[in-house]
Structure formats: structure tokens, C-alpha cells
Amino acid sequence: MSQFLAMGGYGAYVWTAFATFLIVLLIDTLAPLARRRRNLRELRARLARQENRRRPGTPPSNESNA
Amino acid sequence: MANWVPLWLHRLGSPPVFYRFAGAVRPWAFGLALLLGAVALYGGLVVAPADYQQGDAYRIIFIHVPSAWMSLFIYGAMAVAAFVGLVWRIKIAEVVAMESAPIGAAFTLITLVTGSLWGKPMWGTWWTWDARLTSELVLLFIYLGIIGLYHSFEDRRQGARAAAFLVLVGAVNVPIVHFSVNWWNTLHQGSTIRLLGPSHIEASMLWPLLTMMAATKCYYVASLFARVRADLIASEGGKAWVRDIALGQPGNDAA
Numbered sequence: 001m002s003q004f005l006a007m008g009g010y011g012a013y014v015w016t017a018f019a020t021f022l023i024v025l026l027i028d029t030l031a032p033l034a035r036r037r038r039n040l041r042e043l044r045a046r047l048a049r050q051e052n053r054r055r056p057g058t059p060p061s062n063e064s065n066a
Numbered sequence: 067m068a069n070w071v072p073l074w075l076h077r078l079g080s081p082p083v084f085y086r087f088a089g090a091v092r093p094w095a096f097g098l099a100l101l102l103g104a105v106a107l108y109g110g111l112v113v114a115p116a117d118y119q120q121g122d123a124y125r126i127i128f129i130h131v132p133s134a135w136m137s138l139f140i141y142g143a144m145a146v147a148a149f150v151g152l153v154w155r156i157k158i159a160e161v162v163a164m165e166s167a168p169i170g171a172a173f174t175l176i177t178l179v180t181g182s183l184w185g186k187p188m189w190g191t192w193w194t195w196d197a198r199l200t201s202e203l204v205l206l207f208i209y210l211g212i213i214g215l216y217h218s219f220e221d222r223r224q225g226a227r228a229a230a231f232l233v234l235v236g237a238v239n240v241p242i243v244h245f246s247v248n249w250w251n252t253l254h255q256g257s258t259i260r261l262l263g264p265s266h267i268e269a270s271m272l273w274p275l276l277t278m279m280a281a282t283k284c285y286y287v288a289s290l291f292a293r294v295r296a297d298l299i300a301s302e303g304g305k306a307w308v309r310d311i312a313l314g315q316p317g318n319d320a321a
Contacts, residue, residue, distance in 0.1 A: 004112070008122035013187050017180040018107075021129040028172045028289055029096075036296035043303045043312045 082307040084158050085298050088291035096288035102281035109274030126184040127271075131258070132278040133176040137205060138240055140170035140286060144212075145237045148230035158294075160226040161301070163233060164216050165293035169286055171209035177202060189253055197246035198254035205243055208236040222301050 007014045077083050110128030117124040144166040151159035181199070182192045193199065212229045219225030247256045259265045265272060302308045 007125070008116060010121060010123035010187055013123055013183045014125050017126045017183040018111075018129060020179045020183075021133065021176050024172050024176050025285065028169060029292070032289065032292040032296045036292070036299055039296055039299040039303075040312050043299065043308065046303070047309060047312065 079156050079158050081158060081298050081302050081305075085295055085307075088295050092288050092291040092295075095284045095291070099281050099284035099288055102277050102284060106274045106278035106281055109277060110271075114271045114274055115268075120188060123184065123187050126180050127258075128274050128278055130177060130180040130184060131275060132282045133173045133180065134202070135279060136282045136286060137170055137174040137177050137202070138243060139283075140166050140173060141205070141209075141233075141237065141240050143286075144170060145233050145240075148233040152227065152230050152234075157223070157301075160223065160230065161294050161297050162290065163230055164212075164226050165290055165297055167209050167212045167216070167229075167233075168293070169289050171206060171213065173282070174202065174206040174209055178206065185253075194253055196252040196254065197250035198243070198252050201239060201243040201246050205239055208232075208239060212236070 005011055005015075078087060106128060110125055114125070114128075116122050144163050147159045147163035147166065150156055151163055178199075181202075185194075186192050212232050215232055216222075216225045216229040219228065246252065247254055258267050259272075259275070267275070299308055299311070
């Protein structure tokens, strides 16, 4: 196992390279999922505000659990 | 071509149809990317033997080369989408082009970093200003320029159109990157895999490389579709179909 991790003395280079690959792609995977959720939340809040303007006095129920 | 193919493509140009299609395809593409990626990593790190000259350091090839291919492949896909968007004013094509840029930039960054980590032990330097490395760095700057130009407009479609022009102008760099190792003397090695003629690599090293190439292609589809979905929620926010999704109307928010 430790022989595998050592990578013939090049372990630091090899594992840093593979970690870079995985970390960059992990960020690239998570960012759009979070962005879609944020966009949906903002849209819901905007719709609730419009509804409130149309019928004043209605509690903005959609915003609380956004 | 069968009649239903252009019809299907035409329907896919509609944002709600594309949104649902992307939502259905994304998990499968992502799952396939994970599966193929895991197999390729096992093949490249465990099964493949060490190189007779470079020892185990050569194993960086299994991520460096597929990432480099993707940095060019995504640019090609982005250029086609940008061209379609500019000529036929198809909104989905503009969105696909603009949302491809960050993924291409990510793969270009990976290519540069892993190449640097490979260059240090093998060439004795992290970086050198030769043709292949410099043109790949320029590719990263072009990607960043496209992303920046797109976001510097208040109106998204205006930004997409301006950035699409930059995509087409920047396309001149793609063949320069690809042929740089043939056109100039460089520290970088020539092509290992050749479409025509035998490749300069052993079969036990070739299959993990090709598997990783397939994995990164699937990954691009998954990431692109997730990005297009996020983009459409914002850019189509005024439309009824997005409002239905936001307010959780049944049957619309699949995945």
C-alpha cells in the first residue's frame, strides 16, 4: 500500500495532479446545482412580492421557507 | 436522414423541452462519467505498469491528456453552438455556448496544472514558454475572456451575442494548440494517440486513457446540462413554465 502511495518516488506530483483533477471537477459539479437552487429561490421570492403588491395584506408565505 | 430527426432537434430548441430533456439525461451522463472515471483511474493507477523511462510519474497522462482533449473539444462544441446561435438566433444554442465556457476553462486549468506537475520531475521545470504550453495558456485566457464578456452585459442575450463573436474569433487558437508540437520545436512531446496509424503506446496503458476520455465526455454532458438548467431558470424567469417549476406545480420539477 505504501509502495502504491509512493508512486516510485513521484507520489507528491502524481497525487497532487489527481487531487487537482478531482477537486476542480467537484467544484464544477456542485456550483451549477447550487446556482439552480438559488435562482429558483429568488424567483419564488419575486413572485411572492408581485403577489403581495397585487393583493396587499397577504402574508408573503413563499418567502419564509425559501 | 429520417424525418423525425430534424423535427426532434427543432423541438429541443424550445427551452421547456430542453430543460426537461437535460434533467432526464443529466443523472445518467453523470453516473456513466463516475463509473467510467473510476474504472479508468483503477486501470491507470493500479493495472497499468510503470513506464520504462518515466517510472510512475507518467501516470499523470491519464488525466492530463483527456483534460487537454476536452479543453479543445469543448471549444469546438462551444464554437458550433455560438455559430448556430448567431446565425439562427436560437436561444438554447446561445445558452449552450455560454455555459460550455466555464467547463472548458476548468479542463484547461486542469491541463495546465497537471502538465506543470508532470513537467517538474521530467523536464526539471514547472513552466517554459514554448508553443504548446503558451498556446494552452492563451486558450485559458480566451475562455476567461468569453465568460467575462458574457457577464459584463446587463442584457443576457446581448452578452451572449457579443461573447459568441469572441468564441468564433478565438477559434483560431484551437488548431494552433493542436499542431503546436508539429509546427515548432518544443519541450512537449508529440502526439501519443493517433487516429491514423498505430499509436505510440502499449495496450495496457491505452485502454485507461481512452476510458478516461469517454468519462470526461460524459462529464461534459452532465455538467453542461446542469448549467443550462440553472441558466434557464434565471433567463426564462418571466415565463409560465418556469413559474410552474418554481411554485412546485406537480409533474414539472422532474429531478
